[in-house]
Amino acid sequence: MTEQISTLPADDLTRTATVVHADDQGLLHLGIGNGTYTVLVSGEQTGGRYTMIDMLMPAGGPPPHRHDFEEIFYILEGELEITFRDEVHLVGPGQTINIPANAPHGFRVASSTPARFLCICLPAGQDDYFKLVGEVLPTRTTPPTPPTPNVIAERRTIMLANAARFHSEFLPPKA
Template sequence: MSNSQMSEQSTQLPPDDPSRTATIVHPEDAGLTHLGIGTGTYTILISGEQTGGRYTMIDMLVPAGGPPPHRHDFEEIFHILEGELEIAFRDEVHHVGPGQSINIPANAPHGFRVASAAPARFLCICLPAGQEEFFKLVGEVLPSRTAPPTPPTPEILAERREILMANAARFHSEFLPPRG
């Protein structure tokens, strides 16, 4: 590529935005938001606010279970750090373990459950961001990445489900009936 072609190509990019900074986090850093969602603890490592809405990255520690079948209009990537997940994707089931990643395309029906005896720990990246705000609405604020959620009473479960269902469309999500 000639210098004139490289110069022409670089002028097509917007200028650097110095108001945005590099984000460096450790999952144990003070000030991160830790949320109890179901049986898991979700730590928001990088929020949409920090990425200009481009993506969010959440550290998920889930000892058992998983969400019901659902779909949403954003891409979701899971990178497994520990344990194993069984991921239902459309009509397929995938077992994903440490070191493996899986991308769930936008709008595709899916769900997961922990398939290992030990808790699963994985990174979840959502593109674009926004899912972390949904989790903040339905989650219980916890003191640390490893703190387990309080076992909810039936009343709290009903309240969280009501919040979840009332806000699903706002966050471009749909919950599906369990597969038979």
């Protein structure tokens, strides 16, 4: 047998395997809009390669937007209506949808029950953006505090002021 010459870098022994359950203590749970987002694997843990977030949304969804990173949704419960460019996709449990970087998109909960889905962003950074605008919550299932008009205005200002820093932009709704 001939000796194999590897072109791969050496194993980085400073990084460890990450094993978590969405309800583990110590995970970061953030209230974003009316949903609760749990950071399962942070960009810090992956050296910025990706982040994975467990999203629980009873209704609604973000406004139309786009960003320069890939975004993958894997639906666990409920249904999402995802608008990708001008195409509408209804995705439910067991389905995955990949949103390519820079593509206009948005989504909303389409089921009468809350939607729960995994969101993977490649590379990482979205977790840090959510930390800026989210309310820290005690558990994955804790609903966010209903925001006052002042809190909504403050969070919107923070979101818009930091969108470019996190390679994102919000788009006007389609007429």
